[in-house]
Amino acid sequence: MKFSIVVYAAPYSAEAAATAFNFTRSVLEQGHDIYRLFFFGDGVHNASRLSVVAQDENNLQQQWDQLIRDHGLDSVICVSSAVNRGIVDAQEAGRHELGAVSAYASSELAGLGQLIDATMNSDRVINFG
Amino acid sequence: MASKNTNKAITFISRRAPYGDSNAQLCLEMALACAVFGQTVSYVFLDDGVYQLLKHQDARGIDSKTLGKALETLELYGIENICVDADSLSERGIQGSDLVLEVEPVSRTHIAELIHQADSVFNL
Amino acid sequence: MTCLHTISKSPTSKLLSSCASVLKPGDGILFIEDGVYYCSLAESGRHPGADVRLFALKEDAAARGLSVHSAADVELVDYAGFVELCCEYEKIVSWF
Numbered sequence: 001m002k003f004s005i006v007v008y009a010a011p012y013s014a015e016a017a018a019t020a021f022n023f024t025r026s027v028l029e030q031g032h033d034i035y036r037l038f039f040f041g042d043g044v045h046n047a048s049r050l051s052v053v054a055q056d057e058n059n060l061q062q063q064w065d066q067l068i069r070d071h072g073l074d075s076v077i078c079v080s081s082a083v084n085r086g087i088v089d090a091q092e093a094g095r096h097e098l099g100a101v102s103a104y105a106s107s108e109l110a111g112l113g114q115l116i117d118a119t120m121n122s123d124r125v126i127n128f129g
Numbered sequence: 130m131a132s133k134n135t136n137k138a139i140t141f142i143s144r145r146a147p148y149g150d151s152n153a154q155l156c157l158e159m160a161l162a163c164a165v166f167g168q169t170v171s172y173v174f175l176d177d178g179v180y181q182l183l184k185h186q187d188a189r190g191i192d193s194k195t196l197g198k199a200l201e202t203l204e205l206y207g208i209e210n211i212c213v214d215a216d217s218l219s220e221r222g223i224q225g226s227d228l229v230l231e232v233e234p235v236s237r238t239h240i241a242e243l244i245h246q247a248d249s250v251f252n253l
Numbered sequence: 254m255t256c257l258h259t260i261s262k263s264p265t266s267k268l269l270s271s272c273a274s275v276l277k278p279g280d281g282i283l284f285i286e287d288g289v290y291y292c293s294l295a296e297s298g299r300h301p302g303a304d305v306r307l308f309a310l311k312e313d314a315a316a317r318g319l320s321v322h323s324a325a326d327v328e329l330v331d332y333a334g335f336v337e338l339c340c341e342y343e344k345i346v347s348w349f
Binding site: 001003008015016019022023025026027029030032124125126127128129 | 259261285286287312313332333335336337339340344345347349
Binding site: 006008040041042080081111112113115116117119120121125127129 | 135137139151152155158159162163165166168248249251252253
């Protein structure tokens, strides 16, 4: 079965970000497909590569990045939510002369069209907020 | 975009008051995008979401965009199936004449129907 | 189409009453995150009626020290079970 997963929650602020991660991992473990991850609203913080955590704490952003790369997942950060929250890729950082890239390269900044495409092409869409 | 040419029925349930958090705004943005991509959209205001429909909103003083005005774009984008939960209105003492849009007050049974006939539901 | 509803806030949110008012026979409800506190209420405080199955996410219940085993009307599922439920029901409606 093909799943798309929409995440509205920021890591550490809301359990929902971790729930979404555990769910995604479980979907893959059971041999299902992920059509797309879509990070929206505060969910864009899940793609920040600038987080540092205490030694006894999980770095959820790093875990997402690892999972996305290990499984070659299609992962999209909503560009309109991302840019005003300081989550920028190299292109946006260059365009606005920000001097730093804050988004993991494993996710792509794109528009809401990618979410609509995901709803059109997935068997199940599940939201975590 | 690798999309097949499929049309899906997508129901949005907007349940949050405007301004306090961004859910109302996000819900609207998603629905407009769906309409642009030719999907069949139903838009439901439920619980505190009915506060989005109040007339006389002016959010300039809190440096926000006035959501009540933005809701008019639902119709401009061709979304015709817009409804509001009648119970949520009456629980909050809101009359039909208090609303910015001509929306149809509907029962929970009707909303249940919109949820069940949809291919996907976004509820925020 | 049958729906799996996930509820992720505690009973103070009244999410279950909103959810219950739009259920259809054959739907299911899965309590996750703070939604698992619904399992600590008396059965009448959470049961939306016949023909609706109730589930709770084991990991969230355990984290909060809740013994869902004492709630006979709620089935415990782990993440694998969560995924299975998503396949079993035809769509998922998240209440958060």
